[in-house]
Amino acid sequence: xxxxxxxxxxxxxxxxxxxxxxxxxxxxxxxxxxxxxxxxxxxxxxxxxxxxxxxxxxxxxxxxxxxxxxxxxxxxxxxxxxxxxxxxxxxxxxxxxxxxxxxxxxxxxxxxxxxxxxxxxxxxxxxxxxxxxxxxxxxxxxxxxxxxxxxxxxxxxxxxxxxxxxxxxxxxxxxxxxxxxxxxxxxxxxxxxxxxxxxxxxxxxxxxxxxxxxxxxxxxxxxxxxxxxxxxxxxxxxxxxxxxxxxxxxxxxxxxxxxxxxxxxxxxxxxxxxxxxxxxxxxxxxxxxxxxxxxxxxxxxxxxxxxxxxxxxxxxxxxxxxxxxxxxxxxxxxxxxxxxxxxxxxxxxxxxxxxxxxxxxxxxxxxxxxxxxxxxxxxxxxxxxxxxxxxxxxxxxxxxxxxxxxxxxxxxxxxxxxxxxxxxxxxxxxxxxxxxxxxxxxxxxxxxxxxxxxxxxxxxx
Numbered sequence: 001x002x003x004x005x006x007x008x009x010x011x012x013x014x015x016x017x018x019x020x021x022x023x024x025x026x027x028x029x030x031x032x033x034x035x036x037x038x039x040x041x042x043x044x045x046x047x048x049x050x051x052x053x054x055x056x057x058x059x060x061x062x063x064x065x066x067x068x069x070x071x072x073x074x075x076x077x078x079x080x081x082x083x084x085x086x087x088x089x090x091x092x093x094x095x096x097x098x099x100x101x102x103x104x105x106x107x108x109x110x111x112x113x114x115x116x117x118x119x120x121x122x123x124x125x126x127x128x129x130x131x132x133x134x135x136x137x138x139x140x141x142x143x144x145x146x147x148x149x150x151x152x153x154x155x156x157x158x159x160x161x162x163x164x165x166x167x168x169x170x171x172x173x174x175x176x177x178x179x180x181x182x183x184x185x186x187x188x189x190x191x192x193x194x195x196x197x198x199x200x201x202x203x204x205x206x207x208x209x210x211x212x213x214x215x216x217x218x219x220x221x222x223x224x225x226x227x228x229x230x231x232x233x234x235x236x237x238x239x240x241x242x243x244x245x246x247x248x249x250x251x252x253x254x255x256x257x258x259x260x261x262x263x264x265x266x267x268x269x270x271x272x273x274x275x276x277x278x279x280x281x282x283x284x285x286x287x288x289x290x291x292x293x294x295x296x297x298x299x300x301x302x303x304x305x306x307x308x309x310x311x312x313x314x315x316x317x318x319x320x321x322x323x324x325x326x327x328x329x330x331x332x333x334x335x336x337x338x339x340x341x342x343x344x345x346x347x348x349x350x351x352x353x354x355x356x357x358x359x360x361x362x363x364x365x366x367x368x369x370x371x372x373x374x375x376x377x378x379x380x381x382x383x384x385x386x387x388x389x390x391x392x393x394x395x396x397x398x399x400x401x402x403x404x405x406x407x408x409x410x411x412x413x414x415x416x417x418x419x420x421x422x423x424x425x426x427x428x429x430x431x432x433x434x435x436x437x438x439x440x441x442x443x444x445x446x447x448x449x450x451x452x453x454x455x456x457x458x459x460x461x
Contacts, residue, residue, distance in 0.1 A: 024073065106178070109129075210333075240284070241268075
């Protein structure tokens with residue numbers, strides 16, 4: 001059923017001015033149409049009405065994930081309405097804890113980070129500090145009188161939460177940085193590194209990259225290459241160049257660069273680590289990009305290499321759906337996610353003998369330790385190098401035990417040459433002749449011992 005285009009009330013228009021979004025506008029139109037149809041005012045609104053709307057907001061039943069998205073989007077509007085005094089109940093109790101108003105110290109601290117942190121990082125700091133200040137408030141702990149024993153209690157609170165170890169560590173690190181800043185500003189007297197110690201960090205499980213098995217990798221690439229769907233071809237490009245899914249989504253239409261030698265490179269936009277990089281392109285990858293670019297008419301109207309018909313970036317969920325469809329019936333050796341294409345790209349190159357530093361550059365890693373994770377799973381290369389080492393060891397022992405010692409490595413001749421050299425050095429210095437004679441006699445005794453070990457050897461004098 002198509003939702004009527006309800007004229008939004010002024011209060012909703014004011015909210016949209018602060019949060020402009022086509023999705024927000026569509027949701028609010030549907031919500032106010034629902035209120036109008038059922039003759040419900042803000043003062044009469046109850047939790048049952050909200051749940052009824054979320055089950056079927058636009059005349060059709062939603063999936064569980066879509067309901068959650070709808071609930072989160074509507075919560076922001078209702079919490080804002082409550083702040084304007086228009087609702088008789090606190091929607092924060094229904095949708096979750098309302099956001100705590102952060103103190104001025106947090107706002108100042110966040111502003112101090114803005115010049116060298118991305119927006120996503122700032123949001124992470126803000127979220128961690130909001131959670132920390134909420135705990136301080138509930139525990140009735142004053143920030144300026146914070147002690148180690150109270151921090152230990154907070155760490156226990158984090159441990160009891162359902163957060164994964166990596167998220168817990170982020171919380172601990174962000175709060176410690178905040179306490180250090182407070183100490184520098186003379187806002188707390190306690191030593192921040194004594195309040196939160198490095199030993200407080202939780203040991204994180206070590207997850208290795210998960211490349212596709214060779215047979216599955218080959219089959220998947222063939223399926224993606226045989227498709228005319230642009231998103232299938234985009235996933236194939238991701239496999240051939242080691243892109244992250246976010247980098248693939250943000251690729252510009254003019255993403256190919258060349259050098260003075262005529263080599264072609266893929267210019268990868270700013271991504272996860274806020275860095276750009278160039279990835280070499282072979283003929284097949286270059287042909288794939290040209291196919292995705294389309295005709296000259298298509299190129300003129302496009303912004304991104306892969307985009308929707310309305311010229312927007314393609315949503316991540318669409319790629320996942322295409323990938324799952326392409327993997328149907330293939331034994332991928334575990335859950336299939338888009339990042340496994342990148343894992344396969346890196347592992348294949350390492351197995352082929354490419355240096356760790358070279359793969360690090362292609363992947364856009366800032367730290368070699370990130371790339372080393374891929375080296376740990378190259379069992380194919382490890383086995384090859386192992387047997388090559390065994391072969392060299394066997395050859396070395398075979399040379400030692402061989403009765404016919406090559407003249408260029410004959411130890412008897414080498415010792416003989418050393419004795420002659422020592423005698424020549426002492427020819428003009430009578431003071432060291434006695435020492436020289438002693439050394440030469442020792443060398444001759446060693447030669448006799450070698451003759452006993454290798455009776456067929458020759459001195460080649």
